[in-house]
Amino acid sequence: MVVQHNKAMEGGQQKVEVNILLLGAESVGKSALTVRFLTRRFIGEYGNIESIYSHNDKIDGREICFNVWDSLCPQNGEVTGHISDRQLQWADGFILVYSICDCASFSLVAQQARRIRQAKGTKCPGAPPVIIVGNKRDLRHRRTVSSEDGRMLALSNDCGFFEISAAETYHGVLLVFHELLDLIREARTHKKGAAGIKGIVRSMSAVFGRKRTE
Numbered sequence: 001m002v003v004q005h006n007k008a009m010e011g012g013q014q015k016v017e018v019n020i021l022l023l024g025a026e027s028v029g030k031s032a033l034t035v036r037f038l039t040r041r042f043i044g045e046y047g048n049i050e051s052i053y054s055h056n057d058k059i060d061g062r063e064i065c066f067n068v069w070d071s072l073c074p075q076n077g078e079v080t081g082h083i084s085d086r087q088l089q090w091a092d093g094f095i096l097v098y099s100i101c102d103c104a105s106f107s108l109v110a111q112q113a114r115r116i117r118q119a120k121g122t123k124c125p126g127a128p129p130v131i132i133v134g135n136k137r138d139l140r141h142r143r144t145v146s147s148e149d150g151r152m153l154a155l156s157n158d159c160g161f162f163e164i165s166a167a168e169t170y171h172g173v174l175l176v177f178h179e180l181l182d183l184i185r186e187a188r189t190h191k192k193g194a195a196g197i198k199g200i201v202r203s204m205s206a207v208f209g210r211k212r213t214e
């Protein structure tokens, strides 16, 4: 089995590695989402632990390594919901989580989406993609953030959008991570493309520049 695996890698099937950062207010379900994705289970209580988990998967015959950073929302810092430079640099893609029963957590996601756009320019091709997730969909009777508001926020910040319940299903959580993986891979292709065009322009201007001086 190991030999076959190595052969597959030699055959041009390179392993894809993606860094995914989960952000959002406290208690919205960031850890629940992370644990659901990693183990398929919902365990109820997660404690206040910040960690980066690695999870290997095979999707469409390709090895994928998901590095998932389940963050803690800083509470006592100058700015609640602050995103550090290290986090911004580390992440290839972002999942911004709010609870559909918590307006304040929705406002925080709006701030964080703007912050990421400022720092990374999400509208440019090649920028790290962002998915906004309204969690706790099972608590419909306590809803204070409408689906429309969620969708509008995502649309105006060029983000993806899902409403899910980490408590109820694994499938919704899986969709979020797989969609983000696709968007990250798309962004990488754009980046490579842009680098390629820049390279051509550079070499052409080098040639023409030289001719002009001759």
Ligand SMILES: Nc1nc2c(ncn2[C@@H]2O[C@H](COP(=O)(O)OP(=O)(O)O)[C@@H](O)[C@H]2O)c(=O)[nH]1
Binding pocket: 025, 026, 027, 028, 029, 030, 031, 032, 033, 043, 044, 045, 046, 047, 135, 136, 137, 138, 139, 164, 165, 166, 167, 168
């Ligand atoms: N009803 C419901 N509760 C959830 C859901 N996701 C998380 N929770 C609960 O919300 C609380 C906070 O979840 P946690 O993942 O620790 O939030 P975090 O602080 O954002 O990491 C816990 O009691 C979870 O059991 C959900 O989809 N539905």
Ligand SMILES: [Mg+2]
Binding pocket: 030, 031, 032, 046, 047, 048, 049, 070, 071, 072
């Ligand atoms: Mg947590």
